[in-house]
Amino acid sequence: MIDVVKEFDAVHGTAPDGVWAAPGRVNLIGEHTDYNDGFVLPMALSHTTMAAARRREDGQLRLFSAQGDSRVSALAVTELTPGVVAGWAGYPAGVVWALGEAGHDVGGADLFFRSDVPTGAGLSSSAALECATAAALNDLYDLGLTPPELALVAQRAENAFVGVPCGVMDQMASACCTEGTALHLDTRTLEQRHVPLDFEAAGLYLLVVDTRVKHDLGNGAYAALRTDCERAAGLLGVPALRDLALADLEAADDRLPPELRPLVRHVVTENLRVAEAVNCLNGGDVRGLGAILTAGHISLRDDYRVSCPETDLVVEAAVDAGALGARMTGGGFGGSVITLVETATVPKVEDNITRAFSAAGFPAPRSFTAMPAAGARRIR
Ligand code: ADP
Numbered sequence: 346m347i348d349v350v351k352e353f354d355a356v357h358g359t360a361p362d363g364v365w366a367a368p369g370r371v372n373l374i375g376e377h378t379d380y381n382d383g384f385v386l387p388m389a390l391s392h393t394t395m396a397a398a399r400r401r402e403d404g405q406l407r408l409f410s411a412q413g414d415s416r417v418s419a420l421a422v423t424e425l426t427p428g429v430v431a432g433w434a435g436y437p438a439g440v441v442w443a444l445g446e447a448g449h450d451v452g453g454a455d456l457f458f459r460s461d462v463p464t465g466a467g468l469s470s471s472a473a474l475e476c477a478t479a480a481a482l483n484d485l486y487d488l489g490l491t492p493p494e495l496a497l498v499a500q501r502a503e504n505a506f507v508g509v510p511c512g513v514m515d516q517m518a519s520a521c522c523t524e525g526t527a528l529h530l531d532t533r534t535l536e537q538r539h540v541p542l543d544f545e546a547a548g549l550y551l552l553v554v555d556t557r558v559k560h561d562l563g564n565g566a567y568a569a570l571r572t573d574c575e576r577a578a579g580l581l582g583v584p585a586l587r588d589l590a591l592a593d594l595e596a597a598d599d600r601l602p603p604e605l606r607p608l609v610r611h612v613v614t615e616n617l618r619v620a621e622a623v624n625c626l627n628g629g630d631v632r633g634l635g636a637i638l639t640a641g642h643i644s645l646r647d648d649y650r651v652s653c654p655e656t657d658l659v660v661e662a663a664v665d666a667g668a669l670g671a672r673m674t675g676g677g678f679g680g681s682v683i684t685l686v687e688t689a690t691v692p693k694v695e696d697n698i699t700r701a702f703s704a705a706g707f708p709a710p711r712s713f714t715a716m717p718a719a720g721a722r723r724i725r
């Protein structure tokens with residue numbers, strides 16, 4: 346393994362005070378519900394972003410990432426303002442800024458990052474980078490923040506400093522998940538439950554397939570979907586779409602323009618799928634998750650319209666080869682697909698996906714199996 350302590354030293358010329366790690370995540374179910382005050386069920390991946398860090402007393406922030414632009418970004422903490430830090434350094438700098446905004450006395454730091462979370466693959470490398478930074482500063486400056494508090498700081502960094510209007514799921518997953526559980530989160534109250542999840546004991550694998558495509562329309566489309574959901578909630582006179590039940594859908598259709606109806610249908614049914622999935626897991630029925638995943642994908646494809654040919658093809662090829670279920674995970678327009686597969690069927694499913702991609706002329710996807718891993722923590 347590459348030694349981040351040595352790498353830190355090579356860049357910053359001294360030893361770090363410690364090393365922290367924060368994971369990427371996959372969301373099992375509950376997509377596009379977090380900005381509608383709804384429910385989500387992510388789990389952390391074993392892939393992490395490591396942050397080796399040392400406190401500085403001169404108010405300087407010096408940032409380097411092995412996955413970045415091969416140079417140290419040197420910034421003065423008191424001069425951090427949204428819009429001034431371009432590129433990847435905006436994520437960790439945004440965390441320092443957000444801590445200051447929240448009234449925490451954070452001075453400078455040297456930071457070195459190394460990550461094996463694929464970036465831009467819908468696996469939340471951005472939250473991993475933010476949460477690793479937040480966990481490091483929390484300890485270096487004795488801030489005493491809890492994991493959910495760190496997640497909110499990280500989200501504020503991404504929303505207000507980097508300028509990405511993401512919901513709170515990714516940061517909550519990266520900060521709060523525990524090994525062997527999925528995180529059942531109410532994004533309105535931030536109430537969270539750790540739901541035991543053991544794929545191995547059920548004879549199953551969760552196969553994550555990174556399509557390696559990210560269609561450009563993603564960011565603009567995401568913001569537009571958020572606005573449309575808020576507009577629909579306003580027209581229906583509810584604080585958020587989370588406040589609608591299945592029984593409200595028919596009446597809601599009469600009060601909404603046609604283009605908003607499928608969006609509302611997705612959010613309402615997706616919240617129900619989260620509840621169903623949690624029931625399955627609590628009842629020890631991990632296999633039952635399969636059909637819920639596929640139903641979630643169809644809803645994202647046909648109602649929310651955020652899937653793309655590549656993610657649709659992975660789902661189709663996986664299910665055709667005997668997977669119990671599959672769905673795109675993350676915001677959509679590319680990224681990754683999760684598929685629930687019996688252990689013995691994994692090679693057949695992987696093979697079918699590879700063949701389908703080759704036949705369609707798409708670049709080969711890459712896949713790995715995932716177990717629910719731990720959230721942000723100090724590792725050295
Ligand atoms: P995702 O979070 O799904 O991976 P995002 O677009 O939200 O995709 O975030 C990806 C961006 O986050 C990258 O383009 C890069 O700017 C930044 N990033 C994430 N991890 C790292 C890292 N380890 N080093 C440098 N930049 C990173």
Ligand code: MG
Pocket residue numbers: 469470471472515
């Ligand atoms: Mg992200």
